[in-house]
Amino acid sequence: MARFILFALLLLFFYTILYYLIKDMVVRRKKLGREPEPEELVQDPYCQTYIPKRTAVRKRVKGGNYYFCSKECLRKFLEEKKS
Ligand SMILES: [Zn+2]
The missing domain is CATH 2.30.170 (Ribosomal Protein L24e; Chain: T;)
Structure with a gap:
């Protein structure tokens, strides 16, 4: 039973990291895709x-x-x- 909890925690841990990594990538892509400031x-x-x-x-x-x-x-x- 203890093993199962450990496994679940590990899974949750990886999911959290993956979630933040993907979120970061999306934010970066949005920043890159943004139109540059119009230059005079x-x-x-x-x-x-x-x-x-x-x-x-x-x-x-x-x-x-x-x-x-x-x-x-x-x-x-x-x-x-x-x-
Ligand atoms: Zn010139």
């Missing part, structure tokens, strides 16, 4: 490419903010402005 896009005034604001190269010119896809575009844009 800015336009490079030099090459007209749209880039996410987070990764853009920012430059303040006469009070206005300009965003570039690369430092190269920023350099060329400033050169064009000068001439």
Whole structure:
């Protein structure tokens, strides 16, 4: 009889672990499936490419903010402005 109780407890123990593992997997899958935050896009005034604001190269010119896809575009844009 004691053996049966031990077995039942062991089974319950495994079921509990399995339950939490599956629950954790489902939660993780839901998090992965969630849509990423919409990222604000800015336009490079030099090459007209749209880039996410987070990764853009920012430059303040006469009070206005300009965003570039690369430092190269920023350099060329400033050169064009000068001439
Ligand atoms: Zn560019």
